[in-house]
Amino acid sequence: MSGYKIGELAERTRTTASTIRYYEQIGLLRRPDRQEGNQRRYGEDDVARLTFIRRGRAFGFSIEQVRTLASLVQDRSRSCMEARDIAQAHLADVRAKLRELKALEKSIAVFVAACDSECAGGPGPDCVILDDLSVSGPADRSGCCKAPSA
Amino acid sequence: MSGYKIGELAERTRTTASTIRYYEQIGLLRRPDRQEGNQRRYGEDDVARLTFIRRGRAFGFSIEQVRTLASLVQDRSRSCMEARDIAQAHLADVRAKLRELKALEKSIAVFVAACDSECAGGPGPDCVILDDLSVSGPADRSGCCKAPSA
DNA sequence: CTTACAAGTTGAAGCCACTTGAGGTTCAAG
DNA sequence: CTTGAACCTCAAGTGGCTTCAACTTGTAAG
Known part of the structure:
Protein backbone atom coordinates (compact mmCIF):
# COMPACT_ATOMS: atom_id res chain seq x y z
CA MET A 1 0.00 0.00 0.00
CA SER A 2 2.56 2.54 1.12
CA GLY A 3 5.68 3.65 -0.68
CA TYR A 4 6.58 4.53 -4.22
CA LYS A 5 6.43 2.20 -7.17
CA ILE A 6 9.50 2.07 -9.34
CA GLY A 7 7.94 4.38 -11.92
CA GLU A 8 7.11 6.94 -9.27
CA LEU A 9 10.62 6.82 -7.89
CA ALA A 10 11.94 7.22 -11.41
CA GLU A 11 9.76 10.25 -12.00
CA ARG A 12 10.78 11.87 -8.71
CA THR A 13 14.46 11.43 -9.46
CA ARG A 14 14.22 12.16 -13.16
CA THR A 15 15.47 8.81 -14.33
CA THR A 16 13.97 5.56 -15.61
CA ALA A 17 12.79 2.30 -14.09
CA SER A 18 15.43 0.48 -16.11
CA THR A 19 18.20 2.56 -14.66
CA ILE A 20 16.91 1.95 -11.14
CA ARG A 21 16.87 -1.80 -11.71
CA TYR A 22 20.38 -1.50 -13.12
CA TYR A 23 21.61 0.36 -10.03
CA GLU A 24 20.06 -2.34 -7.88
CA GLN A 25 21.83 -4.99 -9.92
CA ILE A 26 25.26 -3.41 -9.47
CA GLY A 27 24.62 -2.89 -5.77
CA LEU A 28 24.40 0.87 -5.86
CA LEU A 29 20.83 0.79 -4.57
CA ARG A 30 19.59 -1.66 -1.97
CA ARG A 31 17.05 -4.29 -2.89
CA PRO A 32 13.74 -2.81 -1.78
CA ASP A 33 10.80 -4.54 -0.16
CA ARG A 34 8.33 -6.14 -2.53
CA GLN A 35 4.60 -5.79 -2.60
CA GLU A 36 2.31 -8.83 -2.80
CA GLY A 37 2.55 -8.99 -6.56
CA ASN A 38 6.37 -8.86 -6.44
CA GLN A 39 6.59 -5.19 -7.34
CA ARG A 40 9.26 -3.01 -5.74
CA ARG A 41 8.23 -0.43 -3.14
CA TYR A 42 10.48 2.47 -2.19
CA GLY A 43 10.54 4.98 0.67
CA GLU A 44 11.79 8.51 1.23
CA ASP A 45 15.29 7.33 2.03
CA ASP A 46 15.45 5.69 -1.38
CA VAL A 47 14.37 8.94 -2.98
CA ALA A 48 17.17 10.74 -1.12
CA ARG A 49 19.82 8.21 -2.02
CA LEU A 50 18.84 8.01 -5.66
CA THR A 51 18.67 11.80 -5.87
CA PHE A 52 22.18 11.88 -4.48
CA ILE A 53 23.33 9.33 -7.02
CA ARG A 54 21.74 11.10 -9.98
CA ARG A 55 23.07 14.43 -8.82
CA GLY A 56 26.55 12.95 -8.62
CA ARG A 57 26.23 11.38 -12.07
CA VAL A 94 36.41 18.85 -15.87
CA ARG A 95 38.61 21.87 -16.45
CA ALA A 96 40.90 19.88 -18.74
CA LYS A 97 37.91 18.73 -20.74
CA LEU A 98 36.61 22.25 -20.86
CA ARG A 99 39.86 23.51 -22.39
CA GLU A 100 39.80 20.71 -24.94
CA LEU A 101 36.23 21.39 -25.87
CA LYS A 102 36.84 25.11 -26.27
CA ALA A 103 39.69 24.44 -28.68
CA LEU A 104 37.48 21.98 -30.50
CA GLU A 105 34.66 24.47 -30.83
CA LYS A 106 37.00 27.04 -32.29
CA SER A 107 38.42 24.58 -34.81
CA ILE A 108 35.04 23.48 -36.04
CA ALA A 109 33.77 27.05 -36.20
CA VAL A 110 36.77 27.96 -38.34
CA PHE A 111 36.08 24.96 -40.53
CA VAL A 112 32.45 25.96 -41.04
CA ALA A 113 33.34 29.59 -41.64
CA ALA A 114 35.91 28.58 -44.25
CA CYS A 115 33.32 26.47 -46.02
CA ASP A 116 30.85 29.33 -45.92
CA SER A 117 33.14 32.04 -47.18
CA GLU A 118 35.32 30.17 -49.62
CA CYS A 119 32.94 27.62 -51.05
CA ALA A 120 29.85 29.82 -51.14
CA GLY A 121 29.91 30.04 -54.92
CA GLY A 122 28.96 26.41 -55.28
CA PRO A 123 30.40 23.00 -54.72
CA GLY A 124 33.73 23.03 -56.48
CA PRO A 125 35.36 19.76 -57.33
CA ASP A 126 38.68 20.70 -55.79
CA CYS A 127 37.74 21.75 -52.28
CA VAL A 128 40.84 21.74 -50.17
CA ILE A 129 39.21 22.10 -46.78
CA LEU A 130 38.65 18.39 -46.42
CA ASP A 131 42.26 17.83 -47.38
CA ASP A 132 43.29 19.77 -44.31
CA LEU A 133 42.04 16.95 -42.17
CA SER A 134 44.33 14.50 -43.93
CA VAL A 135 47.65 16.24 -43.50
CA SER A 136 49.60 16.88 -40.36
CA GLY A 137 50.82 20.43 -40.80
CA PRO A 138 48.84 23.59 -40.06
CA ALA A 139 45.97 24.28 -42.39
CA ASP A 140 46.47 26.35 -45.49
CA ARG A 141 43.06 27.33 -46.69
CA SER A 142 44.03 29.40 -49.68
CA GLY A 143 42.70 27.77 -52.77
CA CYS A 144 39.63 26.13 -51.30
CA CYS A 145 37.17 25.41 -54.08
CA LYS A 146 39.66 27.00 -56.39
CA ALA A 147 38.83 27.69 -59.98
CA PRO A 148 39.79 24.86 -62.35
CA SER A 149 43.08 26.53 -63.18
CA ALA A 150 45.57 23.74 -62.69
CA MET B 1 59.98 -4.62 -48.18
CA SER B 2 58.30 -1.26 -48.80
CA GLY B 3 55.53 0.38 -46.82
CA TYR B 4 54.79 0.86 -43.17
CA LYS B 5 54.20 -1.87 -40.67
CA ILE B 6 51.13 -1.50 -38.52
CA GLY B 7 53.17 -0.19 -35.61
CA GLU B 8 54.79 2.44 -37.79
CA LEU B 9 51.44 3.54 -39.13
CA ALA B 10 50.17 3.71 -35.57
CA GLU B 11 53.08 5.88 -34.52
CA ARG B 12 52.68 8.21 -37.47
CA THR B 13 49.00 8.75 -36.76
CA ARG B 14 49.33 8.75 -32.99
CA THR B 15 47.13 5.74 -32.41
CA THR B 16 47.60 2.03 -31.72
CA ALA B 17 47.86 -1.15 -33.79
CA SER B 18 44.75 -2.45 -32.06
CA THR B 19 42.74 0.57 -33.08
CA ILE B 20 43.93 0.19 -36.67
CA ARG B 21 42.82 -3.45 -36.76
CA TYR B 22 39.53 -2.38 -35.24
CA TYR B 23 39.00 0.21 -37.98
CA GLU B 24 39.79 -2.42 -40.56
CA GLN B 25 37.28 -4.75 -38.97
CA ILE B 26 34.46 -2.22 -39.10
CA GLY B 27 35.34 -1.32 -42.68
CA LEU B 28 36.61 2.19 -41.96
CA LEU B 29 40.05 1.30 -43.28
CA ARG B 30 40.64 -0.92 -46.30
CA ARG B 31 42.30 -4.28 -45.86
CA PRO B 32 45.93 -3.64 -46.75
CA ASP B 33 48.34 -5.82 -48.69
CA ARG B 34 50.20 -8.43 -46.70
CA GLN B 35 53.88 -9.16 -46.60
CA GLU B 36 55.21 -12.73 -46.95
CA GLY B 37 54.75 -13.50 -43.27
CA ASN B 38 51.14 -12.24 -43.35
CA GLN B 39 51.92 -8.87 -41.80
CA ARG B 40 50.05 -5.78 -42.95
CA ARG B 41 51.86 -3.18 -45.06
CA TYR B 42 50.56 0.34 -45.50
CA GLY B 43 51.30 3.20 -47.87
CA GLU B 44 51.09 6.99 -47.82
CA ASP B 45 47.43 6.99 -48.76
CA ASP B 46 46.70 4.92 -45.69
CA VAL B 47 48.59 7.44 -43.57
CA ALA B 48 46.48 10.22 -45.07
CA ARG B 49 43.18 8.43 -44.58
CA LEU B 50 43.94 7.38 -41.04
CA THR B 51 45.16 10.87 -40.22
CA PHE B 52 41.85 12.16 -41.52
CA ILE B 53 39.95 9.66 -39.42
CA ARG B 54 41.88 10.38 -36.24
CA ARG B 55 41.57 14.11 -36.83
CA GLY B 56 37.83 13.73 -37.22
CA ARG B 57 37.58 11.60 -34.08
CA VAL B 94 29.77 20.85 -29.10
CA ARG B 95 28.43 24.20 -28.00
CA ALA B 96 25.66 22.55 -26.01
CA LYS B 97 28.20 20.33 -24.28
CA LEU B 98 30.37 23.33 -23.63
CA ARG B 99 27.52 25.12 -21.87
CA GLU B 100 26.79 22.06 -19.77
CA LEU B 101 30.40 21.60 -18.84
CA LYS B 102 30.78 25.24 -17.83
CA ALA B 103 27.81 24.96 -15.51
CA LEU B 104 29.24 21.75 -14.14
CA GLU B 105 32.61 23.33 -13.48
CA LYS B 106 30.99 26.15 -11.58
CA SER B 107 28.93 23.78 -9.46
CA ILE B 108 31.88 21.66 -8.47
CA ALA B 109 34.03 24.70 -7.79
CA VAL B 110 31.33 26.02 -5.47
CA PHE B 111 31.15 22.65 -3.77
CA VAL B 112 34.92 22.54 -3.21
CA ALA B 113 35.01 26.13 -2.03
CA ALA B 114 32.23 25.44 0.47
CA CYS B 115 34.16 22.47 1.81
CA ASP B 116 37.29 24.58 2.12
CA SER B 117 35.78 27.55 3.84
CA GLU B 118 33.17 25.93 6.02
CA CYS B 119 34.81 22.66 6.97
CA ALA B 120 38.36 23.97 7.30
CA GLY B 121 38.32 23.63 11.07
CA GLY B 122 38.32 19.85 10.82
CA PRO B 123 36.05 17.00 9.82
CA GLY B 124 32.85 17.62 11.67
CA PRO B 125 30.39 14.80 12.10
CA ASP B 126 27.44 16.81 10.84
CA CYS B 127 28.66 18.10 7.51
CA VAL B 128 25.69 19.28 5.55
CA ILE B 129 27.39 19.74 2.21
CA LEU B 130 26.92 16.12 1.24
CA ASP B 131 23.29 16.39 2.23
CA ASP B 132 22.85 19.03 -0.42
CA LEU B 133 23.30 16.38 -3.05
CA SER B 134 20.40 14.37 -1.64
CA VAL B 135 17.69 17.01 -1.68
CA SER B 136 16.03 18.63 -4.60
CA GLY B 137 15.81 22.26 -3.55
CA PRO B 138 18.60 24.84 -3.85
CA ALA B 139 21.50 24.32 -1.49
CA ASP B 140 21.51 25.89 1.95
CA ARG B 141 25.05 25.70 3.18
CA SER B 142 24.65 27.41 6.50
CA GLY B 143 25.46 24.96 9.22
CA CYS B 144 27.97 22.86 7.36
CA CYS B 145 30.14 21.10 9.90
CA LYS B 146 28.11 22.92 12.45
CA ALA B 147 29.10 22.88 16.10
CA PRO B 148 27.42 20.13 18.12
CA SER B 149 24.73 22.49 19.23
CA ALA B 150 21.58 20.54 18.46
C1' DC C 1 73.03 -21.12 -35.49
C1' DT C 2 70.68 -20.38 -31.50
C1' DT C 3 68.48 -17.76 -28.43
C1' DA C 4 65.83 -14.25 -26.92
C1' DC C 5 62.55 -10.93 -27.28
C1' DA C 6 59.93 -7.41 -29.69
C1' DA C 7 56.29 -7.00 -32.76
C1' DG C 8 53.05 -9.09 -35.50
C1' DT C 9 48.73 -12.39 -36.07
C1' DT C 10 43.72 -14.08 -34.80
C1' DG C 11 39.33 -14.28 -32.30
C1' DA C 12 36.94 -13.36 -28.35
C1' DA C 13 35.93 -11.04 -24.18
C1' DG C 14 35.90 -6.86 -21.27
C1' DC C 15 34.90 -1.90 -20.30
C1' DC C 16 31.21 1.87 -18.96
C1' DA C 17 26.65 3.15 -18.04
C1' DC C 18 22.99 2.26 -19.52
C1' DT C 19 19.20 0.97 -23.09
C1' DT C 20 16.43 -2.18 -25.56
C1' DG C 21 13.99 -6.34 -26.47
C1' DA C 22 11.41 -10.52 -25.65
C1' DG C 23 8.05 -12.61 -23.28
C1' DG C 24 5.49 -12.82 -19.39
C1' DT C 25 2.60 -11.05 -14.88
C1' DT C 26 0.07 -7.65 -12.18
C1' DC C 27 -2.62 -3.55 -11.37
C1' DA C 28 -6.24 -0.08 -11.95
C1' DA C 29 -9.89 1.94 -14.61
C1' DG C 30 -14.09 1.48 -17.15
C1' DC D 1 -14.51 -8.79 -17.49
C1' DT D 2 -11.67 -6.61 -20.45
C1' DT D 3 -8.29 -3.58 -21.71
C1' DG D 4 -3.98 -1.48 -21.51
C1' DA D 5 -0.41 0.59 -18.76
C1' DA D 6 3.01 -0.55 -15.73
C1' DC D 7 5.57 -3.94 -13.74
C1' DC D 8 8.67 -8.36 -13.77
C1' DT D 9 13.17 -11.15 -15.34
C1' DC D 10 16.87 -12.24 -18.12
C1' DA D 11 19.69 -11.44 -22.07
C1' DA D 12 21.70 -8.89 -25.54
C1' DG D 13 22.95 -4.51 -27.76
C1' DT D 14 25.32 0.23 -27.85
C1' DG D 15 30.01 2.90 -29.02
C1' DG D 16 34.70 2.91 -29.44
C1' DC D 17 37.82 0.97 -28.41
C1' DT D 18 41.18 -2.07 -25.04
C1' DT D 19 42.80 -6.25 -23.31
C1' DC D 20 43.60 -11.09 -23.26
C1' DA D 21 45.22 -15.64 -24.75
C1' DA D 22 47.69 -18.24 -27.63
C1' DC D 23 50.26 -18.28 -31.46
C1' DT D 24 53.75 -16.90 -35.43
C1' DT D 25 57.34 -13.73 -37.50
C1' DG D 26 61.09 -10.67 -37.63
C1' DT D 27 65.49 -9.13 -35.95
C1' DA D 28 69.70 -8.35 -33.28
C1' DA D 29 73.20 -10.35 -30.08
C1' DG D 30 76.11 -13.90 -28.60
Whole structure:
Protein backbone atom coordinates (compact mmCIF):
# COMPACT_ATOMS: atom_id res chain seq x y z
CA MET A 1 0.00 0.00 0.00
CA SER A 2 2.56 2.54 1.12
CA GLY A 3 5.68 3.65 -0.68
CA TYR A 4 6.58 4.53 -4.22
CA LYS A 5 6.43 2.20 -7.17
CA ILE A 6 9.50 2.07 -9.34
CA GLY A 7 7.94 4.38 -11.92
CA GLU A 8 7.11 6.94 -9.27
CA LEU A 9 10.62 6.82 -7.89
CA ALA A 10 11.94 7.22 -11.41
CA GLU A 11 9.76 10.25 -12.00
CA ARG A 12 10.78 11.87 -8.71
CA THR A 13 14.46 11.43 -9.46
CA ARG A 14 14.22 12.16 -13.16
CA THR A 15 15.47 8.81 -14.33
CA THR A 16 13.97 5.56 -15.61
CA ALA A 17 12.79 2.30 -14.09
CA SER A 18 15.43 0.48 -16.11
CA THR A 19 18.20 2.56 -14.66
CA ILE A 20 16.91 1.95 -11.14
CA ARG A 21 16.87 -1.80 -11.71
CA TYR A 22 20.38 -1.50 -13.12
CA TYR A 23 21.61 0.36 -10.03
CA GLU A 24 20.06 -2.34 -7.88
CA GLN A 25 21.83 -4.99 -9.92
CA ILE A 26 25.26 -3.41 -9.47
CA GLY A 27 24.62 -2.89 -5.77
CA LEU A 28 24.40 0.87 -5.86
CA LEU A 29 20.83 0.79 -4.57
CA ARG A 30 19.59 -1.66 -1.97
CA ARG A 31 17.05 -4.29 -2.89
CA PRO A 32 13.74 -2.81 -1.78
CA ASP A 33 10.80 -4.54 -0.16
CA ARG A 34 8.33 -6.14 -2.53
CA GLN A 35 4.60 -5.79 -2.60
CA GLU A 36 2.31 -8.83 -2.80
CA GLY A 37 2.55 -8.99 -6.56
CA ASN A 38 6.37 -8.86 -6.44
CA GLN A 39 6.59 -5.19 -7.34
CA ARG A 40 9.26 -3.01 -5.74
CA ARG A 41 8.23 -0.43 -3.14
CA TYR A 42 10.48 2.47 -2.19
CA GLY A 43 10.54 4.98 0.67
CA GLU A 44 11.79 8.51 1.23
CA ASP A 45 15.29 7.33 2.03
CA ASP A 46 15.45 5.69 -1.38
CA VAL A 47 14.37 8.94 -2.98
CA ALA A 48 17.17 10.74 -1.12
CA ARG A 49 19.82 8.21 -2.02
CA LEU A 50 18.84 8.01 -5.66
CA THR A 51 18.67 11.80 -5.87
CA PHE A 52 22.18 11.88 -4.48
CA ILE A 53 23.33 9.33 -7.02
CA ARG A 54 21.74 11.10 -9.98
CA ARG A 55 23.07 14.43 -8.82
CA GLY A 56 26.55 12.95 -8.62
CA ARG A 57 26.23 11.38 -12.07
CA ALA A 58 24.98 14.68 -13.47
CA PHE A 59 28.11 16.17 -11.96
CA GLY A 60 30.08 13.80 -14.14
CA PHE A 61 31.27 11.55 -11.35
CA SER A 62 31.70 7.92 -12.37
CA ILE A 63 29.59 5.20 -10.80
CA GLU A 64 32.53 4.21 -8.62
CA GLN A 65 33.12 7.77 -7.51
CA VAL A 66 29.45 8.10 -6.67
CA ARG A 67 29.65 4.85 -4.75
CA THR A 68 32.51 6.28 -2.69
CA LEU A 69 30.76 9.59 -2.12
CA ALA A 70 27.62 7.77 -1.06
CA SER A 71 29.56 5.69 1.43
CA LEU A 72 31.02 8.89 2.85
CA VAL A 73 27.50 10.08 3.48
CA GLN A 74 26.94 6.96 5.57
CA ASP A 75 30.18 7.24 7.52
CA ARG A 76 30.04 10.81 8.71
CA SER A 77 33.14 10.78 10.86
CA ARG A 78 35.50 11.35 7.95
CA SER A 79 33.31 12.62 5.19
CA CYS A 80 33.67 16.25 4.33
CA MET A 81 37.36 16.53 3.55
CA GLU A 82 37.41 13.26 1.66
CA ALA A 83 34.48 14.37 -0.42
CA ARG A 84 36.31 17.60 -1.07
CA ASP A 85 39.35 15.72 -2.33
CA ILE A 86 37.29 13.61 -4.71
CA ALA A 87 35.48 16.67 -5.96
CA GLN A 88 38.68 18.62 -6.43
CA ALA A 89 40.32 15.85 -8.44
CA HIS A 90 37.21 15.73 -10.54
CA LEU A 91 37.25 19.48 -10.97
CA ALA A 92 40.69 19.22 -12.54
CA ASP A 93 39.36 16.67 -15.01
CA VAL A 94 36.41 18.85 -15.87
CA ARG A 95 38.61 21.87 -16.45
CA ALA A 96 40.90 19.88 -18.74
CA LYS A 97 37.91 18.73 -20.74
CA LEU A 98 36.61 22.25 -20.86
CA ARG A 99 39.86 23.51 -22.39
CA GLU A 100 39.80 20.71 -24.94
CA LEU A 101 36.23 21.39 -25.87
CA LYS A 102 36.84 25.11 -26.27
CA ALA A 103 39.69 24.44 -28.68
CA LEU A 104 37.48 21.98 -30.50
CA GLU A 105 34.66 24.47 -30.83
CA LYS A 106 37.00 27.04 -32.29
CA SER A 107 38.42 24.58 -34.81
CA ILE A 108 35.04 23.48 -36.04
CA ALA A 109 33.77 27.05 -36.20
CA VAL A 110 36.77 27.96 -38.34
CA PHE A 111 36.08 24.96 -40.53
CA VAL A 112 32.45 25.96 -41.04
CA ALA A 113 33.34 29.59 -41.64
CA ALA A 114 35.91 28.58 -44.25
CA CYS A 115 33.32 26.47 -46.02
CA ASP A 116 30.85 29.33 -45.92
CA SER A 117 33.14 32.04 -47.18
CA GLU A 118 35.32 30.17 -49.62
CA CYS A 119 32.94 27.62 -51.05
CA ALA A 120 29.85 29.82 -51.14
CA GLY A 121 29.91 30.04 -54.92
CA GLY A 122 28.96 26.41 -55.28
CA PRO A 123 30.40 23.00 -54.72
CA GLY A 124 33.73 23.03 -56.48
CA PRO A 125 35.36 19.76 -57.33
CA ASP A 126 38.68 20.70 -55.79
CA CYS A 127 37.74 21.75 -52.28
CA VAL A 128 40.84 21.74 -50.17
CA ILE A 129 39.21 22.10 -46.78
CA LEU A 130 38.65 18.39 -46.42
CA ASP A 131 42.26 17.83 -47.38
CA ASP A 132 43.29 19.77 -44.31
CA LEU A 133 42.04 16.95 -42.17
CA SER A 134 44.33 14.50 -43.93
CA VAL A 135 47.65 16.24 -43.50
CA SER A 136 49.60 16.88 -40.36
CA GLY A 137 50.82 20.43 -40.80
CA PRO A 138 48.84 23.59 -40.06
CA ALA A 139 45.97 24.28 -42.39
CA ASP A 140 46.47 26.35 -45.49
CA ARG A 141 43.06 27.33 -46.69
CA SER A 142 44.03 29.40 -49.68
CA GLY A 143 42.70 27.77 -52.77
CA CYS A 144 39.63 26.13 -51.30
CA CYS A 145 37.17 25.41 -54.08
CA LYS A 146 39.66 27.00 -56.39
CA ALA A 147 38.83 27.69 -59.98
CA PRO A 148 39.79 24.86 -62.35
CA SER A 149 43.08 26.53 -63.18
CA ALA A 150 45.57 23.74 -62.69
CA MET B 1 59.98 -4.62 -48.18
CA SER B 2 58.30 -1.26 -48.80
CA GLY B 3 55.53 0.38 -46.82
CA TYR B 4 54.79 0.86 -43.17
CA LYS B 5 54.20 -1.87 -40.67
CA ILE B 6 51.13 -1.50 -38.52
CA GLY B 7 53.17 -0.19 -35.61
CA GLU B 8 54.79 2.44 -37.79
CA LEU B 9 51.44 3.54 -39.13
CA ALA B 10 50.17 3.71 -35.57
CA GLU B 11 53.08 5.88 -34.52
CA ARG B 12 52.68 8.21 -37.47
CA THR B 13 49.00 8.75 -36.76
CA ARG B 14 49.33 8.75 -32.99
CA THR B 15 47.13 5.74 -32.41
CA THR B 16 47.60 2.03 -31.72
CA ALA B 17 47.86 -1.15 -33.79
CA SER B 18 44.75 -2.45 -32.06
CA THR B 19 42.74 0.57 -33.08
CA ILE B 20 43.93 0.19 -36.67
CA ARG B 21 42.82 -3.45 -36.76
CA TYR B 22 39.53 -2.38 -35.24
CA TYR B 23 39.00 0.21 -37.98
CA GLU B 24 39.79 -2.42 -40.56
CA GLN B 25 37.28 -4.75 -38.97
CA ILE B 26 34.46 -2.22 -39.10
CA GLY B 27 35.34 -1.32 -42.68
CA LEU B 28 36.61 2.19 -41.96
CA LEU B 29 40.05 1.30 -43.28
CA ARG B 30 40.64 -0.92 -46.30
CA ARG B 31 42.30 -4.28 -45.86
CA PRO B 32 45.93 -3.64 -46.75
CA ASP B 33 48.34 -5.82 -48.69
CA ARG B 34 50.20 -8.43 -46.70
CA GLN B 35 53.88 -9.16 -46.60
CA GLU B 36 55.21 -12.73 -46.95
CA GLY B 37 54.75 -13.50 -43.27
CA ASN B 38 51.14 -12.24 -43.35
CA GLN B 39 51.92 -8.87 -41.80
CA ARG B 40 50.05 -5.78 -42.95
CA ARG B 41 51.86 -3.18 -45.06
CA TYR B 42 50.56 0.34 -45.50
CA GLY B 43 51.30 3.20 -47.87
CA GLU B 44 51.09 6.99 -47.82
CA ASP B 45 47.43 6.99 -48.76
CA ASP B 46 46.70 4.92 -45.69
CA VAL B 47 48.59 7.44 -43.57
CA ALA B 48 46.48 10.22 -45.07
CA ARG B 49 43.18 8.43 -44.58
CA LEU B 50 43.94 7.38 -41.04
CA THR B 51 45.16 10.87 -40.22
CA PHE B 52 41.85 12.16 -41.52
CA ILE B 53 39.95 9.66 -39.42
CA ARG B 54 41.88 10.38 -36.24
CA ARG B 55 41.57 14.11 -36.83
CA GLY B 56 37.83 13.73 -37.22
CA ARG B 57 37.58 11.60 -34.08
CA ALA B 58 39.65 14.15 -32.17
CA PHE B 59 37.11 16.69 -33.39
CA GLY B 60 34.50 14.63 -31.59
CA PHE B 61 32.81 13.30 -34.72
CA SER B 62 31.35 9.82 -34.30
CA ILE B 63 32.68 6.90 -36.30
CA GLU B 64 29.65 7.13 -38.57
CA GLN B 65 30.11 10.85 -39.09
CA VAL B 66 33.75 10.26 -39.92
CA ARG B 67 32.71 7.55 -42.33
CA THR B 68 30.43 10.03 -44.09
CA LEU B 69 33.05 12.76 -44.14
CA ALA B 70 35.61 10.33 -45.51
CA SER B 71 33.24 9.28 -48.28
CA LEU B 72 32.76 12.95 -49.14
CA VAL B 73 36.50 13.20 -49.63
CA GLN B 74 36.27 10.42 -52.19
CA ASP B 75 33.30 11.86 -54.05
CA ARG B 76 34.45 15.39 -54.64
CA SER B 77 31.54 16.53 -56.78
CA ARG B 78 29.32 17.28 -53.80
CA SER B 79 31.65 17.46 -50.88
CA CYS B 80 32.22 20.87 -49.46
CA MET B 81 28.72 21.97 -48.59
CA GLU B 82 27.75 18.59 -47.24
CA ALA B 83 30.81 18.54 -45.05
CA ARG B 84 29.87 22.00 -43.88
CA ASP B 85 26.41 20.80 -42.88
CA ILE B 86 27.77 17.89 -40.89
CA ALA B 87 30.31 20.11 -39.20
CA GLN B 88 27.70 22.72 -38.38
CA ALA B 89 25.36 20.20 -36.82
CA HIS B 90 28.28 18.93 -34.83
CA LEU B 91 29.22 22.45 -33.81
CA ALA B 92 25.81 22.87 -32.24
CA ASP B 93 26.36 19.69 -30.22
CA VAL B 94 29.77 20.85 -29.10
CA ARG B 95 28.43 24.20 -28.00
CA ALA B 96 25.66 22.55 -26.01
CA LYS B 97 28.20 20.33 -24.28
CA LEU B 98 30.37 23.33 -23.63
CA ARG B 99 27.52 25.12 -21.87
CA GLU B 100 26.79 22.06 -19.77
CA LEU B 101 30.40 21.60 -18.84
CA LYS B 102 30.78 25.24 -17.83
CA ALA B 103 27.81 24.96 -15.51
CA LEU B 104 29.24 21.75 -14.14
CA GLU B 105 32.61 23.33 -13.48
CA LYS B 106 30.99 26.15 -11.58
CA SER B 107 28.93 23.78 -9.46
CA ILE B 108 31.88 21.66 -8.47
CA ALA B 109 34.03 24.70 -7.79
CA VAL B 110 31.33 26.02 -5.47
CA PHE B 111 31.15 22.65 -3.77
CA VAL B 112 34.92 22.54 -3.21
CA ALA B 113 35.01 26.13 -2.03
CA ALA B 114 32.23 25.44 0.47
CA CYS B 115 34.16 22.47 1.81
CA ASP B 116 37.29 24.58 2.12
CA SER B 117 35.78 27.55 3.84
CA GLU B 118 33.17 25.93 6.02
CA CYS B 119 34.81 22.66 6.97
CA ALA B 120 38.36 23.97 7.30
CA GLY B 121 38.32 23.63 11.07
CA GLY B 122 38.32 19.85 10.82
CA PRO B 123 36.05 17.00 9.82
CA GLY B 124 32.85 17.62 11.67
CA PRO B 125 30.39 14.80 12.10
CA ASP B 126 27.44 16.81 10.84
CA CYS B 127 28.66 18.10 7.51
CA VAL B 128 25.69 19.28 5.55
CA ILE B 129 27.39 19.74 2.21
CA LEU B 130 26.92 16.12 1.24
CA ASP B 131 23.29 16.39 2.23
CA ASP B 132 22.85 19.03 -0.42
CA LEU B 133 23.30 16.38 -3.05
CA SER B 134 20.40 14.37 -1.64
CA VAL B 135 17.69 17.01 -1.68
CA SER B 136 16.03 18.63 -4.60
CA GLY B 137 15.81 22.26 -3.55
CA PRO B 138 18.60 24.84 -3.85
CA ALA B 139 21.50 24.32 -1.49
CA ASP B 140 21.51 25.89 1.95
CA ARG B 141 25.05 25.70 3.18
CA SER B 142 24.65 27.41 6.50
CA GLY B 143 25.46 24.96 9.22
CA CYS B 144 27.97 22.86 7.36
CA CYS B 145 30.14 21.10 9.90
CA LYS B 146 28.11 22.92 12.45
CA ALA B 147 29.10 22.88 16.10
CA PRO B 148 27.42 20.13 18.12
CA SER B 149 24.73 22.49 19.23
CA ALA B 150 21.58 20.54 18.46
C1' DC C 1 73.03 -21.12 -35.49
C1' DT C 2 70.68 -20.38 -31.50
C1' DT C 3 68.48 -17.76 -28.43
C1' DA C 4 65.83 -14.25 -26.92
C1' DC C 5 62.55 -10.93 -27.28
C1' DA C 6 59.93 -7.41 -29.69
C1' DA C 7 56.29 -7.00 -32.76
C1' DG C 8 53.05 -9.09 -35.50
C1' DT C 9 48.73 -12.39 -36.07
C1' DT C 10 43.72 -14.08 -34.80
C1' DG C 11 39.33 -14.28 -32.30
C1' DA C 12 36.94 -13.36 -28.35
C1' DA C 13 35.93 -11.04 -24.18
C1' DG C 14 35.90 -6.86 -21.27
C1' DC C 15 34.90 -1.90 -20.30
C1' DC C 16 31.21 1.87 -18.96
C1' DA C 17 26.65 3.15 -18.04
C1' DC C 18 22.99 2.26 -19.52
C1' DT C 19 19.20 0.97 -23.09
C1' DT C 20 16.43 -2.18 -25.56
C1' DG C 21 13.99 -6.34 -26.47
C1' DA C 22 11.41 -10.52 -25.65
C1' DG C 23 8.05 -12.61 -23.28
C1' DG C 24 5.49 -12.82 -19.39
C1' DT C 25 2.60 -11.05 -14.88
C1' DT C 26 0.07 -7.65 -12.18
C1' DC C 27 -2.62 -3.55 -11.37
C1' DA C 28 -6.24 -0.08 -11.95
C1' DA C 29 -9.89 1.94 -14.61
C1' DG C 30 -14.09 1.48 -17.15
C1' DC D 1 -14.51 -8.79 -17.49
C1' DT D 2 -11.67 -6.61 -20.45
C1' DT D 3 -8.29 -3.58 -21.71
C1' DG D 4 -3.98 -1.48 -21.51
C1' DA D 5 -0.41 0.59 -18.76
C1' DA D 6 3.01 -0.55 -15.73
C1' DC D 7 5.57 -3.94 -13.74
C1' DC D 8 8.67 -8.36 -13.77
C1' DT D 9 13.17 -11.15 -15.34
C1' DC D 10 16.87 -12.24 -18.12
C1' DA D 11 19.69 -11.44 -22.07
C1' DA D 12 21.70 -8.89 -25.54
C1' DG D 13 22.95 -4.51 -27.76
C1' DT D 14 25.32 0.23 -27.85
C1' DG D 15 30.01 2.90 -29.02
C1' DG D 16 34.70 2.91 -29.44
C1' DC D 17 37.82 0.97 -28.41
C1' DT D 18 41.18 -2.07 -25.04
C1' DT D 19 42.80 -6.25 -23.31
C1' DC D 20 43.60 -11.09 -23.26
C1' DA D 21 45.22 -15.64 -24.75
C1' DA D 22 47.69 -18.24 -27.63
C1' DC D 23 50.26 -18.28 -31.46
C1' DT D 24 53.75 -16.90 -35.43
C1' DT D 25 57.34 -13.73 -37.50
C1' DG D 26 61.09 -10.67 -37.63
C1' DT D 27 65.49 -9.13 -35.95
C1' DA D 28 69.70 -8.35 -33.28
C1' DA D 29 73.20 -10.35 -30.08
C1' DG D 30 76.11 -13.90 -28.60
